Amino acid sequence: MSTGETGVAGRMIRMRARWVVGTALLAAVTLAAQGTAPAPGNASIRATDLEADVRFLAGDGMRGRLTDTDGNRQAAEFISSRFARLGLSAVGSDGTYFHRFDLMTTGLGDDNRVRLRVPGLLPRDPQLGDEFYPDPASASGASGGAVVFVGFGIVAPALGHDDYQTADLAGKVALMLNHEPGEFDADSRFDGVVTSEESRAVRKILAAQAQGAVAVLLAPDIHNHPGRPGLTRPMRRVWPDQPPHVARYQLASWLTAVQIPVVQISADLAERIVEAADRSFGELAAAAERHGGIDAVELPGPRVEMTTSVVRRTVPNRNVVGLVEGADPRYRHEWIIISAHYDHEGTTGQRIFNGADDDASGVAGLIEIAEAYAVAAREGFRPQRSILFAAWNSEEQGLLGAWAYTRAPLHPLTQTVAVLNMDMIGRNEEIPAAGGPRFRGLAPQTAESNRNAVNILGYSRSPDLRRAAEDANDLTGLELKFRYDDNSSNLLRRSDQWPFLYRGVPAIFIHTGLHPDYHTERDRADKINYAKMARIVRMVHQLSWNLAQNSGRPTYSVP
Incomplete structure (x- = not known):
């Protein structure tokens, strides 16, 4: 000093x-x-x-x-x-x-449950870690209802895209895909091949909440990522057993705005929900690519109930x-x-x-x-x-x-x-020939x-x-x-x-x-x-x- x-x-x-x-x-x-x-x-x-x-x-x-x-x-x-x-x-x-x-930082609480109810069948309780886990943006609480598929759950007026244009989400659970349309399309309106801001999960969650959704299910994008039956990311990477060396901070004003339960689910669980309504999850995922946004799809029959426990520290x-x-x-x-x-x-x-x-x-x-x-x-x-x-x-x-x-x-x-x-x-740019992922997209x-x-x-x-x-x-x-400006290094x-x-x-x-x-x-x-x-x-x-x-x-x- x-x-x-x-x-x-x-x-x-x-x-x-x-x-x-x-x-x-x-x-x-x-x-x-x-x-x-x-x-x-x-x-x-x-x-x-x-x-x-x-x-x-x-x-x-x-x-x-x-x-x-x-x-x-x-x-x-x-x-x-x-x-x-x-x-x-x-x-x-x-x-x-x-x-x-x-x-704000978040920690995994003690009471996280999901129950799938299908008429004529016994209730099914998916397994925490294998089939679902609470998203770090989730509020703590319990909710449930009928399910509506809303594509990627994106509202982007500047891009002419609205996945809620026909949606009635009042009192219902929104099922949406992670990521964004045309993820690997260099000509995508969503910033080409780099990750767009519109794909940020908390923005999607808040958009669904604004439409009246009482909960959100986030599922893998199996159209752009075929052959992925499990979760988008394993639970151990999102909620590690040991606290990470550097805390995972988020902006408190984003998280406090989220007032509903949000869970990440596996593609297999999403398929079971959609099949209970006599639809195909793969077909819905493909339809979500539609320019301008999807027409929301009601899924009559199945109901999803969930309880989430996420500890927030300011x-x-x-x-x-x-x-x-x-x-x-x-x-x-x-x-x-x-x-x-x-x-x-x-x-x-x-x-x-x-x-x-x-x-x-x-x-x-x-x-x-x-x-x-x-x-x-x-x-x-x-x-x-x-x-x-x-x-x-x-x-x-x-x-x-x-x-x-x-x-x-x-x-x-x-x-x-x-x-x-x-x-x-303060330096000169220097990109080694085999620099690894830190230098992705940059010429040596x-x-x-x-x-x-x-x-x-x-x-x-x-x-x-x-x-x-x-x-x-x-x-x-x-x-x-x-x-x-338009480089895969982002x-x-x-x-x-x-x-x-x-x-x-x-x-x-x-x-x-x-x-x-x-x-x-x-x-x-x-x-x-x-x-x-x-x-x-x-x-x-x-x-x-x-x-x-x-x-x-x-x-x-x-x-």
């Missing part, structure tokens, strides 16, 4: 010195010249300062910054103290620098936020978000996953850009639009901090001009081939933002690569810009790429290319300034 405080003090002394040195340059910058001259404060972004922050955040003392650990909380306090020292406005919960939200959590308010009353209500995530993977035994590139690099860049705006403000230069600096938490658990923000934003998303997300900006390439390269993702959702990034790069001369959906893109906000992901040290204990501060990283941070700062000053704003395009 004392070392970190000394480092901060030293940085503040250097910052004051740079204010004096940079005065002449900053005075020469005018709003009219923003496209060709460096943004005010841009020269204050230095490799030595970035390195100091990366080494602190990725030091062994932070113990890998895992969610809900002392190291994670220490990182949040460090970032908030920096925001305060730089004069950012505290716009978080209760006038703080924290945007608070809750996570975990308080927080993002770190600070605002530079815009100077122009016409535009200050429009916000630009610059972001990075401060959590990482923690420790395993004696191994510390320091997360220097992932994503201490992005957080250091975030702080350095905030400092550039502070430098500019002292010299009389303020952006026309407001700039929110956001350090998200729990990205490694499923982008949960960013999802929490989009569900409860500090400012309307309709008034959010763009999101610039920095995640892993050397670090040397990417020595001046940075990937920009999200470009297909906003060509305007792509052009703005290219313009901002004129002064830094990086090789911007636009190549991974990189576009693996960092915190994704929740904003899903909500229709123009957003880009600035990312130097994966490498063999990704998510290992070798991702340490001495591996970072700080000179290259400084150029990337200057480019992002320039882009944010240009977006803040331009009268127009980038548009979102449906891909």
Whole structure:
């Protein structure tokens, strides 16, 4: 702790010195010249300062910054103290620098039962673990009723798909398939061959609940995954006998909205339910592929009753936020978000996953850009639009901090001009020839081939933002690569810009790429290319300034 405080003090002394040195340059910058001259404060972004922050955040003392650990909380306090020292406005919960939200973990309770009733036959009790188990999103309770097949259970108006268009679910049990239509179809409207957001189980459950369902049965997709008689995932992988090393967090606001029992069932059990109504589960699964959504199928005869017991534990959590308010009353209500995530993977035994590139690099860049705006403000230069600096938490658990923000934003998303997300900006992309599943979909390439390269993702959702990034790069001369938006690596959906893109906000992901040290204990501060990283941070700062000053704003395009 004392070392970190000394480092901060030293940085503040250097910052004051740079204010004096940079005065002449900053005075020469005018709003009219923003496209060709460096943004005010841009020269204050230095490799030595970035390195100091990366080494602190990725030091062994932070113990890998895992969610809900002392190291994670220490990182949040460090970032908030920096925001305060730089004069950012505290716009978080209760006038703080924290945007608070809750996570939730779940545990398997003691009373989980399913009973299948078919007229004329004795009731049948499927076996827990072999034929069913409660879904982690399930509420605790007991319910049951007649069964209605609703295909994949998806409502996606933007894609013209609604599996409930003819459904009457009031007081009934919804039977639906896991996953999504056209799962292996590159031309599928559900994001091609990558997993779409619409296939998230909790979204399907909430859609069925909204239609009046009293319970949900989730069954394997035997059309896209033929020959799978059992469960979609074995119970031991969902409810392991021993608690996992890293808790499986979910967003509390999602789970608390689920008020009905939900169980995963085997394909064999689904077949028995459907056969009791003289239908074929295989035929229904094939029909669920219909473009636009299925006509719901009532299954007269069988009734399913279930009791679920799931123990929910709430975990308080927080993002770190600070605002530079815009100077122009016409535009200050429009916000630009610059972001990075401060959590990482923690420790395993004696191994510390320091997360220097992932994503201490992005957080250091975030702080350095905030400092550039502070430098500019002292010299009389303020952006026309407001700039929110956001350090998200729990990205490694499923982008949960960013999802929490989009569900409860500090400012309307309709008034959010763009999101610039920095995640892993300190290395050169390096994909080994036999790298395994971590590098699925990525072509082998050397670090040397990417020595001046940075990937920009999200470009297909906003060509305007792509052009703005290219313009901002004129002064830094990086090789911007636009190549991974539609890639089986699913990189576009693996960092915190994704929740904003899903909500229709123009957003880009600035990312130097994966490498063999990704998510290992070798991702340490001495591996970072700080000179290259400084150029990337200057480019992002320039882009944010240009977006803040331009009268127009980038548009979102449906891909």
